[in-house]
Amino acid sequence: MGEAEREVALVRELAALTERHRQACPPYRRILDAIGAEPPYARLADLPWLPVRLFKTHELRSVREDQVFRVLTSSGTTGQRPSRVYLDREAAAAQPRMLAATLREVLGERRLPMLVVDTRSVVRDPTLSARGAGVLGMMNFGRDHTFVLDEQGRVDAEAVKGFLARHGGGRFLVFGFTFMVWQHLLGLGADLSQGVLVHSGGWKRLAEQAVGNAEFRGRLAAECGLTRVHNFYGMVEQIGTIFLEGPDGDGLYCPDFADVVIRDPETWQEAPTGEPGLIEVVSTLPTSYPGHVLLTEDLGVVRGVDDGCWPGKRFEVLGRLPRAEARGCSDTMGRA
Amino acid sequence: MNHVDRLRAVFRSALNLPAGADVDGLEYRAIPQWDSLAHMALIAAMEDEFSVMIDTDEMIDMSSFAKAAGLLEKHGIGAAAI
Numbered sequence: 001m002g003e004a005e006r007e008v009a010l011v012r013e014l015a016a017l018t019e020r021h022r023q024a025c026p027p028y029r030r031i032l033d034a035i036g037a038e039p040p041y042a043r044l045a046d047l048p049w050l051p052v053r054l055f056k057t058h059e060l061r062s063v064r065e066d067q068v069f070r071v072l073t074s075s076g077t078t079g080q081r082p083s084r085v086y087l088d089r090e091a092a093a094a095q096p097r098m099l100a101a102t103l104r105e106v107l108g109e110r111r112l113p114m115l116v117v118d119t120r121s122v123v124r125d126p127t128l129s130a131r132g133a134g135v136l137g138m139m140n141f142g143r144d145h146t147f148v149l150d151e152q153g154r155v156d157a158e159a160v161k162g163f164l165a166r167h168g169g170g171r172f173l174v175f176g177f178t179f180m181v182w183q184h185l186l187g188l189g190a191d192l193s194q195g196v197l198v199h200s201g202g203w204k205r206l207a208e209q210a211v212g213n214a215e216f217r218g219r220l221a222a223e224c225g226l227t228r229v230h231n232f233y234g235m236v237e238q239i240g241t242i243f244l245e246g247p248d249g250d251g252l253y254c255p256d257f258a259d260v261v262i263r264d265p266e267t268w269q270e271a272p273t274g275e276p277g278l279i280e281v282v283s284t285l286p287t288s289y290p291g292h293v294l295l296t297e298d299l300g301v302v303r304g305v306d307d308g309c310w311p312g313k314r315f316e317v318l319g320r321l322p323r324a325e326a327r328g329c330s331d332t333m334g335r336a
Numbered sequence: 337m338n339h340v341d342r343l344r345a346v347f348r349s350a351l352n353l354p355a356g357a358d359v360d361g362l363e364y365r366a367i368p369q370w371d372s373l374a375h376m377a378l379i380a381a382m383e384d385e386f387s388v389m390i391d392t393d394e395m396i397d398m399s400s401f402a403k404a405a406g407l408l409e410k411h412g413i414g415a416a417a418i
């Protein structure tokens with residue numbers, strides 16, 4: 001769906017969701033009342049947003065307590081409370097389905113043999129970490145899940161060799177967090193040329209080593225033969241919605257049910273293409289909590305609109321907003 | 337053993353339930369044993385037992401024992417007794 005068509009459809013759906021959450025979630029209603037948010041909304045950028053950190057400090061849900069089916073929590077950085085995201089049965093069922101619809105573009109319908117660049121213990125831990133939850137969510141797309149690291153976190157070259165002997169001739173899925181892939185896949189010396197790599201989790205640790213996306217893709221192609229590589233951006237507060245990197249590595253693309261707005265952190269106006277700002281993510285999936293329009297604390301930039309291999313906006317995540325500015329931002333919303 | 341009994345046995349074994357446990361009314365996540373990790377083990381066990389390939393969407397939609405029986409039927413394995 002092209003950007004203009006997508007925006008019309010999304011504004012209509014998200015405006016309806018805004019009113020539904022206004023009715024059903026009193027703290028959300030108080031925020032909307034305080035900032036004077038009223039329809040009609042002509043553009044996505046006109047919709048009222050919540051700062052994503054409100055989910056760390058407030059219980060925000062639009063369903064009765066007895067309708068809550070799952071509560072998801074994020075990994076809070078040190079000293080921060082984790083976000084809490086409330087899903088009813090319907091929202092919990094929708095999210096893996098929509099994630100599957102997004103990934104189908106690069107993975108197909110079939111569950112592929114899957115190499116996980118992690119250790120099996122991350123998914124066994126009863127107090128599942130965000131990393132474990134991410135791995136578990138992706139394991140739905142695989143079969144014969146084989147872990148690259150053993151229980152002690154050491155590379156298990158034999159396991160990888162066995163996997164490639166079984167599946168290396170056909171298409172298979174490789175999943176891992178970006179820094180784990182960089183750390184463990186490169187030295188492996190394995191032929192992964194039939195693989196499709198999906199990776200996520202942010203660039204912070206690689207940025208510290210001055211490794212960017214171009215070098216990441218270049219080294220994986222040169223050393224493992226991995227040329228089908230897709231990074232994605234997503235967060236627990238919009239579970240099921242991911243922004244997936246296109247095949248050429250020319251940016252992250254939005255699924256049809258979601259979009260991004262880049263906002264100038266000085267004026268809060270939508271930043272033009274090519275101008276960096278704060279990333280606001282919108283999605284129709286949050287039906288049981290008011291997380292459909294969220295201002296993140298990540299900096300990003302739109303690289304182009306309807307000019308890449310997939311339709312819509314393509315954007316890049318530039319990193320985290322420095323802490324002082326993030327406080328300023330929440331102060332602004334705090335007054336609201 | 338008919339298909340439904342075999343499916344019951346697969347459920348009990350993949351979800352670590354006792355031998356005689358009644359599984360016909362089970363729903364995903366309604367008991368602690370049927371979590372997302374067990375779901376994957378269950379799907380793999382069904383694929384082995386019935387020699388079928390279950391797609392991503394089918395796996396996501398298989399949210400109860402009844403749906404699992406329906407899924408087998410869709411794959412041409414007669415579980416019409418459910």
